Amino acid sequence: MFSFFRAVGVWLVVGFISQLLIACESTTVEPARYGSLEGVVLESRNNTPVVNAVVTTNPATSSFLTDAQGKFTLPALTTGKYTLSIRKAEYSPQDIAVTISEAAPTAVTVVLERANSANRPPNAPTLPSPADEATNVAPITLTLRWRVTDPDGQSDSLRSDVILYESTSTTRRQLLSNSRDTSVTVSNLKFNTIYFWQVTVRDQAGATVRGPVWSFQTATLPEHRYLYVREENGNTDIYAADVAGAGYRLTTSPFIETAPQLSPTRDRIAYTSNATGQFQLYTMDRDGTNARRITTLAVEGYSNPGIGYRWSPDGAQLVYAHYDQLYRINRDGTGLTLLATAPAGRHFRECDWTAQGNRLLVQTIGSNVFDSEIYLLNADGSNPTLLVGNLPGRVDSPSFSLDGRQLLYSHDVAGLNDVNGRQLDAHLFLQNLDGTGVVDLSGGTTSTLVGKPAGTNDVAPRFSPDGSKVIFVNRANDNLSPPEIWTIDLSRQNRVRLFANAFLPDWK
Known part of the structure; x- marks a missing residue:
C-alpha cells in the first residue's frame, strides 16, 4: 500500500518537472522577408x-x-x-x-482609362453612300460607305459595326464588327429589293452611338439575253449579260457551276454543279437566287461533265444523260422516267428537244470522245434514227433549228482522233435532217466570208432566239488561251465576238 502511493508521488513530481522544462523553452521567431x-x-x-x-x-x-x-x-x-x-x-x-x-x-x-464623365460619345455616323432611300442601285455587289467623327478629336480610333437586312426578312447580315473601316463591300444582293442598313460607332472608352437606319432599293431585273460560263482564279461560275454586254455573276460557290440554260418560259435557269461530288442538275431564279437541286442521278458519263441535258420546249421538263441512260424529269424533280438505253459500250452525251414533231437529238459516244454519233429520237425515246455517223475527228453539240428541220453541230475536219479530246480545226455545220444541204458556217470561201482564224476551233453552237444567227465558242486549238463567245449569221457573214474568257453560251 505504501509502495503504491510512493510510486504515484514519484510520477507526479516527474510530470511537474517536465512541464516546467517545456515552459522554459524559448519560442523561435522567423526573420522578416x-x-x-x-x-x-x-x-x-x-x-x-x-x-x-x-x-x-x-x-x-x-x-x-x-x-x-x-x-x-x-x-x-x-x-x-x-x-x-x-x-x-x-x-x-x-x-x-x-x-x-x-x-x-x-x-x-x-x-x-478616362472616366465616362470626361469622355464624350462619338457623333452619329453621317453621309451614307448610297444615299438614304436611294433607288435603282446597282445590285449583286455594292460598296457601302459612311463618315464617323468624334467630339474629343479621336476619330481615327473609332470603330464601326454594320448590319444589313432585307425588307422582307428578319435575318441580319453582320457586315463589319469592331472595324476601323468606313466602307464595306457586300455581295449577292437581289434585284428589285429594299435593303436596310445601320452603323454603330464605338470609341476607345466604350461609348457607343447607333446611327439612323438607312435604306436603298436595288434596280429591277434587266433583260439579260445571254448566259455563259467563265473560269477565274480556278473557280468556274455562271454569268448573265444583256445585249450591250453588261453582266453580272450568278453563282459564287467554290464548286463548278456550268452549262446554264434559261427555260423557254424565262422564269428559271437550269445548270449543273458538282457540289455533291457529282454533277447534278439544279435550277435557280434568273437573278441567281433560290437554287434548287432536282436530280439524284448524276448528269455524267463518257466526256460528259454535266453538259448533257436540255429543257423541254414548254419548260415543264428536262431531258438528260446519265451514263448509258437517257432520262426525262419534271422541273421540280419529280416524275423521273427512263427514255432510252444507249448501245452496248456507249454513253449518251449532249442532246436537244424540239417542239416540231416533239423529237430529240442525242449524241452517243464510246470510251473515246472522238467516237461520236448523232441520233434522232421521238420524245419518248423510241424510233432512233442515225443522222451523223462516226466521222474522223470529234463531232459534238447537236441542236435543232427553230423549225426543227435542220441539224447544227461541230466537227473537227482535221480528222484528229485524239484520246484526250483535242481538236485541230473544228467547224460549225448546218444540214437538213436527211443529210442534204450541208453548210460549213466556219469556212471562208470568198472575200466577204472571213471564216474562223487558223489554228482555232469553233465549238458548242446554238441558234439565236430568232434563228438568224448562231452563237458559239472559238478557242485556240492548244487550249491555252481563254475561250471566247462569238456569233455569226447563217449567211456566214458578220462574225462578231461577244465575250472574252467565256464558254458554253445560251441565248434566249
Whole structure:
C-alpha cells in the first residue's frame, strides 16, 4: 500500500518537472522577408505616361505618386499578396492584385482609362453612300460607305459595326464588327429589293452611338439575253449579260457551276454543279437566287461533265444523260422516267428537244470522245434514227433549228482522233435532217466570208432566239488561251465576238 502511493508521488513530481522544462523553452521567431514593386501607369488611348497618379496598397503601406514618366517604386515591402490601387481625377480607378517576392522587383504596368464623365460619345455616323432611300442601285455587289467623327478629336480610333437586312426578312447580315473601316463591300444582293442598313460607332472608352437606319432599293431585273460560263482564279461560275454586254455573276460557290440554260418560259435557269461530288442538275431564279437541286442521278458519263441535258420546249421538263441512260424529269424533280438505253459500250452525251414533231437529238459516244454519233429520237425515246455517223475527228453539240428541220453541230475536219479530246480545226455545220444541204458556217470561201482564224476551233453552237444567227465558242486549238463567245449569221457573214474568257453560251 505504501509502495503504491510512493510510486504515484514519484510520477507526479516527474510530470511537474517536465512541464516546467517545456515552459522554459524559448519560442523561435522567423526573420522578416522583403521585396519591392516597380510600375508604370499609362493612358489607355495613346499609351502616354500618367503623371501624379496616387498609388496605394492594401495591406496599407505608404502612398506614392507617379513621376514624369508615369513610373513609381514601392521599396521594402514585406513579401506576400497586396491589392494595388491607382487613382487620379478624370480617370476610372484601377485595382490590381500583385504578389511581392524576395527575388527581383515585381514589375507591373497599369493602364488607366478616362472616366465616362470626361469622355464624350462619338457623333452619329453621317453621309451614307448610297444615299438614304436611294433607288435603282446597282445590285449583286455594292460598296457601302459612311463618315464617323468624334467630339474629343479621336476619330481615327473609332470603330464601326454594320448590319444589313432585307425588307422582307428578319435575318441580319453582320457586315463589319469592331472595324476601323468606313466602307464595306457586300455581295449577292437581289434585284428589285429594299435593303436596310445601320452603323454603330464605338470609341476607345466604350461609348457607343447607333446611327439612323438607312435604306436603298436595288434596280429591277434587266433583260439579260445571254448566259455563259467563265473560269477565274480556278473557280468556274455562271454569268448573265444583256445585249450591250453588261453582266453580272450568278453563282459564287467554290464548286463548278456550268452549262446554264434559261427555260423557254424565262422564269428559271437550269445548270449543273458538282457540289455533291457529282454533277447534278439544279435550277435557280434568273437573278441567281433560290437554287434548287432536282436530280439524284448524276448528269455524267463518257466526256460528259454535266453538259448533257436540255429543257423541254414548254419548260415543264428536262431531258438528260446519265451514263448509258437517257432520262426525262419534271422541273421540280419529280416524275423521273427512263427514255432510252444507249448501245452496248456507249454513253449518251449532249442532246436537244424540239417542239416540231416533239423529237430529240442525242449524241452517243464510246470510251473515246472522238467516237461520236448523232441520233434522232421521238420524245419518248423510241424510233432512233442515225443522222451523223462516226466521222474522223470529234463531232459534238447537236441542236435543232427553230423549225426543227435542220441539224447544227461541230466537227473537227482535221480528222484528229485524239484520246484526250483535242481538236485541230473544228467547224460549225448546218444540214437538213436527211443529210442534204450541208453548210460549213466556219469556212471562208470568198472575200466577204472571213471564216474562223487558223489554228482555232469553233465549238458548242446554238441558234439565236430568232434563228438568224448562231452563237458559239472559238478557242485556240492548244487550249491555252481563254475561250471566247462569238456569233455569226447563217449567211456566214458578220462574225462578231461577244465575250472574252467565256464558254458554253445560251441565248434566249
